[in-house]
Amino acid sequence: MTAIDPTAHLTAEQIEELGRELDAIRDEVIADRGEKDAAYIRKVISAQRTLELASRGVLLFSIFPPAWVLGTAGLSVAKIMDNMEIGHNILHGQWDWMRDPKIHSTTWEWDHVSPAEQWKHSHNELHHTYTNVIGKDNDLGYGIMRVDEDQKWHPFHLGQPLWNFLNACFFEYGIAAYDLELGKNLHKRRRKNPEFRARAKAVGRKIRKQVLKDYVIHPLLSGPSFLPTLAATFTANLVRNIWTHSVIMCGHFPEGVQVFERRSIKGETRGQWYLRQMMGSANISGSKAMHFMTGNLSHQIEHHLFPDLPSNRYAEVAVKVRALFEKYELEYVTGPLPKQVFSAWHKVVRLSLPNKKPAVKTPDREQELVAA
């Protein structure tokens, strides 16, 4: 919805051709998907479980500072793995093709206070279908922030750097509230809606279980290490929350990412849908370890094009996708994590203040320009 449409140079035929080329990339991976991929996710799952178990074990002795540091670090990484490379991707149905009922989007539950079922609705269905469409995709600012010039400014937005920081610290609760559409549902009449009440109850149950585990049971098991274990789990949750929040902010908020008007998606073709995903997402560049720890959401563009392809394939897909960006002269927004996080935060701060309308957008020099 920027003043300069970065896709204006493409004809309708070109956009459909682009769609066909992307379909071909998808088909290639599906035809080749097999034993190695299955072995990969199984290995990641057992590594995560082993790491979590070992870290919790070490934390039983967290009264000793080295044990505290080691256990906290291990648990933080285990929680990140659970949410990112494992949970997020399994819940997308990326591994459903294995037909293993234990690694399936319909049965998986994650270490997160938002029940998998509710998250799948708000994330897979609403966000992925209506990516970056103002008024349809609530991921744009999560309903508490203004992240595009064309969104209406309100004095409430003055505080958005603070809201965003608090959201980062307690991100899993933010997501749970978001999945419940809490803001909208807290009105008196809606609060009584039985469907909402059932969902709120499910969240309550999940929160209770998670809190009991992290802040009561495990500290109690640690006996004299009660308080250090409590602090360790709190820290691990905090680290996981800030990390996932940062990664997710980099997916759609950095400068250079486009947002779309509601009416722009009416009668959208397959090619146009693909194009919107391409222009509405941003990547994080970095090492293999970096991609792994972000659950391959560093390949956000590829993930949005093919949300159901196994995450371990995004890296190879990215090479081909990037070539298409070049071929069609489109901007592939990517950069290292600190730069992307800074860019996203910069936007949050900038848009906390009102801007003149219409905003004339100039190409952002901070971004790595692949095209041009």
Place this chain on the structure above:
Amino acid sequence: MTSTALRSRAWKLLEMVTTPLLPSDYLDLVSPLRAGADLRGRIEAVHPETGDAATIVIRPGRGWRGHTAGQYVRIGVDVDGVRLWRAYSLTSPTSRQDGRVTITVKAIPDGKVSNHLVRRAKPGTLIQLDQPTGDFVLPQAKPAKVLYLTAGSGITPVMGMLRDTEFDDVVMVHCAPQPQDVIFRNELHDLVADKKLRLTEVHTDTDGILDIARLDELVPDWAERETWACGPAGLLDAAEEHWAEHGVQERLHTERFRPSIVVTGDGGEVTFSATGKTVDADGATPLLDIGEEAGVLMPSGCRMGICFGCVTPLKAGAVRDLRTGEITEAEPGVLIQTCVSAAAGPCDIER
């Protein structure tokens, strides 16, 4: 407090420790065959039987309840990363002392699981198991005379019986294309040498397919025998007709490996079995739309195949993925995305 109550409390506590996972998710990492785990087995050896058949030696998990000779077991094997379930007859005697069981598998052309098991399965591999089942079994009271009528891999449940129970008077008529295609041939001939079995091999490549009327000549007293028959549908159909004609159908026991063949085509009759609705569908309309039009409450989401909000069990038949053209056939546990799948022949959607 009783020990059961105590144990269930302890288990509840353990569940709180491991939430949102279950304690079993962790225990499975170290002891997948333990008592209380989902039933699994470990392949311990693969012995070739013929050019295209092999016996798989399986150590079942502690929850295995044992089988009766002639029964089959469903196994879930990961082939190219995809879990596929098939049923195979157990060929080991029930008296086997080492706790292992065997199935004998013949690789059928294009058979994903059978070819995998015969040619690629490796010792050490974990597979999923169901408890053994099937009523193609011997009676409690020993019949005086027995006839086993088998063809091809139809010999497998019968071999389980032969190895399990000795009878005074046993005749077997077995059909296979050539002598080298006869599974368990050496063992059968050993039984013949020990006078424990009278065997007639019909080699269909040279003798042609067995004409059921030839039984009068091969086994003159066939009608007096308690008969167990297993093989292709043609043989079993002929046998059932033949036994019925002579009024001795109660002496014939048959086992069919594939009761129904999936018919694939373009569109077909779609049954929504939970709702009891049946409608015609073409090969291009998503089953989600077909169901909704028929007034079936269908789960739905993005309607473009990305959110997996519409997955529903496919109970029978086949569907085609509208994006890739790939055909998915019904098997236990198979879920399909109704928003991007169309009927590829008659099918049954559990809604």
